[in-house]
């Protein structure tokens with residue numbers, strides 16, 4: 001298969017492709033007489049209302065298809081390679097890189113360092129711009145592909161070169177100006193390393209980046225994640241409670257000014273800063289529609305608000321008095337240290353509202369990556385099994401259902417980061433596992449009414465999906 005030929009993996013029912021008898025295994029050769037370089041090209045060309053598509057069938061026959069369509073329709077196919085080109089790897093060696101701090105022996109794909117603008121557009125990944133050329137930026141501008149999410153770290157060119165270990169990292173900051181001039185929507189991220197790009201450097205970066213408002217719509221500031229595998233790497237320290245508070249103060253002191261001018265709070269501290277500083281999370285309005293949720297900015301506020309609203313809705317409903325004493329079960333919730341206080345508070349409120357309900361909440365220490373990693377998304381199956389078994393040996397009751405957030409599993413799989421499967425964990429613990437999607441409503445409904453939504457698939461996996469009240473009516 002040549003580089004610019006794209007094998008079709010799936011044809012969606014009811015799509016243009018199906019109507020034209022395009023089938024899985026067919027190969028897309030050209031659109032409007034041009035080869036398709038990658039998914040950017042494909043999406044861009046699909047915007048025309050009249051297109052000509054050349055497809056090669058498995059017997060070698062080539063079909064020319066003329067298609068009259070709506071502006072926003074595409075063929076309705078999935079390609080074997082979703083980027084329609086090779087993934088671009090990064091050309092940096094950042095001092096805080098999480099991949100460099102991973103234990104050996106994990107699945108090979110987890111060590112792949114991508115830095116690909118196509119993934120930024122398609123999946124929201126953050127890119128450093130260091131492996132891009134001016135012509136790549138011009139293409140993004142021409143095609144108006146947005147948003148592009150950029151890992152900035154600092155606007156100090158020299159410091160950026162040092163942090164990214166890449167001598168071109170400073171000069172590549174000029175692409176921000178190009179994207180701004182081209183009116184391309186962007187989001188930014190600053191990974192803070194203690195005593196490196198924080199303090200005055202952070203203030204300066206925020207000031208510099210604010211010049212790109214309103215096309216640069218948000219910038220999140222997140223502390224670098226530090227594992228125990230840092231031997232031989234640049235020493236990056238952990239933030240103390242007071243230092244985290246200073247970062248929050250500086251960020252919050254600037255939000256109002258940007259909001260007054262642009263209607264955006266623009267600069268956001270991630271949830272981890274608030275937890276480290278022991279502060280309350282900002283009110284919902286300050287998250288600008290949760291624009292940086294994927295970066296851990298506002299997740300806890302959203303979770304808390306949804307939880308409160310759902311609990312209020314339930315306890316305020318006419319059925320509540322009848323329901324109150326029917327929820328009679330014991331379960332265990334496992335979470336990371338970071339969310340532990342919030343989950344404990346939720347469990348307490350639920351047990352008060354439902355007196356026969358018993359919830360045990362445990363935070364799982366991250367022995368796999370090191371105890372400085374406190375998020376639930378990086379807890380492995382082996383840590384979960386070992387620590388819950390220890391609890392049980394000490395005589396603690398766990399119940400027969402273990403509820404975990406679904407982010408402990410790899411996206412779309414029933415596998416933990418260390419390759420232990422849900423089934424392995426269930427067998428080891430003799431409990432059913434319930435992986436619950438993020439959200440305060442899902443959290444409550446999974447606890448109160450598990451039978452209703454539990455779905456058992458062939459792999460013996462209990463999966464609780466959000467209960468859609470509207471659909472049930």
Ligand code: SF4
Nearest residue numbers: 090092093094097113
């Ligand atoms: S850009 Fe930096 S942090 Fe990202 S993968 Fe590459 S080296 Fe790691």
